[in-house]
Amino acid sequence: GAVVSQHPSWVICKSGTSVKIECRSLDFQATTMFWYRQFPKQSLMLMATSNEGSKATYEQGVEKDKFLINHASLTLSTLTVTSAHPEDSSFYICSARGPPFSSYNSPLHFGNGTRLTVT
Amino acid sequence: DQQVKQNSPSLSVQEGRISILNCDYTNSMFDYFLWYKKYPAEGPTFLISISSIKDKNEDGRFTVFLNKSAKHLSLHIVPSQPGDSAVYFCAASARQGGSEKLVFGKGMKLTVNP
Numbered sequence: 377g378a379v380v381s382q383h384p385s386w387v388i389c390k391s392g393t394s395v396k397i398e399c400r401s402l403d404f405q406a407t408t409m410f411w412y413r414q415f416p417k418q419s420l421m422l423m424a425t426s427n428e429g430s431k432a433t434y435e436q437g438v439e440k441d442k443f444l445i446n447h448a449s450l451t452l453s454t455l456t457v458t459s460a461h462p463e464d465s466s467f468y469i470c471s472a473r474g475p476p477f478s479s480y481n482s483p484l485h486f487g488n489g490t491r492l493t494v495t
Numbered sequence: 496d497q498q499v500k501q502n503s504p505s506l507s508v509q510e511g512r513i514s515i516l517n518c519d520y521t522n523s524m525f526d527y528f529l530w531y532k533k534y535p536a537e538g539p540t541f542l543i544s545i546s547s548i549k550d551k552n553e554d555g556r557f558t559v560f561l562n563k564s565a566k567h568l569s570l571h572i573v574p575s576q577p578g579d580s581a582v583y584f585c586a587a588s589a590r591q592g593g594s595e596k597l598v599f600g601k602g603m604k605l606t607v608n609p
Contacts, residue, residue, distance in 0.1 A: 380538070410597075417504070419497075420539070420584065420599040469538055483529060484597070486538030 378404050380472050382487025389460055390495055397455045397490045399470030405450035406472035410484065411443075414467040423468075426453040460494040467491055498522045499587050501600035510609050514572040518585030518600055521566065525587035525598075530559060530570050533582045533602070542583070543570070575607045 379402040389395050399409055407428045412420040424445050425433040432445035442464075444456040457464055469489040473482050500519045508514045516530075526547040531539035545552040545559045545568065552559050558571045572579055585600040 382538070385536070412599075417601065419499070419601040422597065471538070483541035483544065484531075484539075486531075486540070488536065488538045 378472070378485040380406075380470065380485045380487040382470050382490055384490055385488060386491040386493075388493045388495060391461055392459055394456055394458045395460055395492060397457075397468055397470070397492075399453045399455070399472075399487050401451045401472045401485075404472075406453075407450060409447060409453040409470055409472045411445065411453075411455050412469045412471065414469065414489075420469065423455075426470075428453075457492065460492070462494045465492055465494045497601075498525075499585055499598045499600040501583075501585055501603045503603055504601070505604040505606070507606045507608060508575050510577055510607055511574045514570075514575045514579065514605055514607065516570040516572075516583050516585075516603050516605065518568050518570075519566060520568075520587050522587070522589060522598075523566070524589040524591070526590070527588040528559070528561060528568050529586045529588070529597075530557075531584040531586060531599075533584060539584055572605075575605075577607050577609050580605060580607050 381400045381402050383398045409426040411423045413423050414420050422435050423438045426445045426447040428447045428450050434440045447453040467489050471484040471486040498521050529544040530542040532542045533539040543554050543557045543559050545561050550561050561568045582602045582604050584602045588597045
């Protein structure tokens with residue numbers, strides 16, 4: 377089946393530093409990947425849609441300069457949290473749509489998420 | 496505004512009994528609904544889905560029911576097994592201007608006791 381790998385699974389960084397999270401589709405090509413964020417006991421909130429070869433589409437309220445998304449290949453999207461602050465501490469999770477790709481109702485395949493803690 | 500609501504944060508059932516997980520939505524544009532299951536430290540995995548043109552979809556022990564007039568769907572698991580213990584997310588999808596919107600509920604923690 378379609379596998380999405382996310383790395384790292386957890387990271388602790390100091391306030392003001394930047395953190396990069398990678399999301400890879402291992403056995404399929406993903407022209408579109410989605411980045412979600414989840415606070416404790418809250419739902420998965422879509423942050424942005426990552427499009428291969430073009431700019432990401434950000435949801436309202438998400439700072440594009442703070443959460444940099446790069447989708448340079450059909451199997452890799454990265455999310456960089458720049459100048460991280462403690463309020464950015466959260467669970468970040470990526471997903472990609474599995475086959476059949478032509479159907480927008482194809483289920484999403486999720487990575488295992490990244491727990492970011494900013495001290 | 497929470498467009499997809501899972502009002503009960505948790506549910507505990509006995510092994511072998513039925514588990515019923517409920518989900519309500521407010522946006523009438525949603526036309527596809529999905530359930531995802533999540534274990535700790537793992538990403539959600541797709542479980543079952545239903546299109547708005549149907550009112551029931553069954554896959555083994557899992558059945559999803561959709562009541563469009565009530566904007567309500569439910570996931571039935573029967574018989575429940577201890578391995579079903581996880582957090583279950585309800586999600587709803589709609590097309591908007593050529594793109595899609597997938598909205599998740601807050602999740603419900605199901606515990607199946609042996």
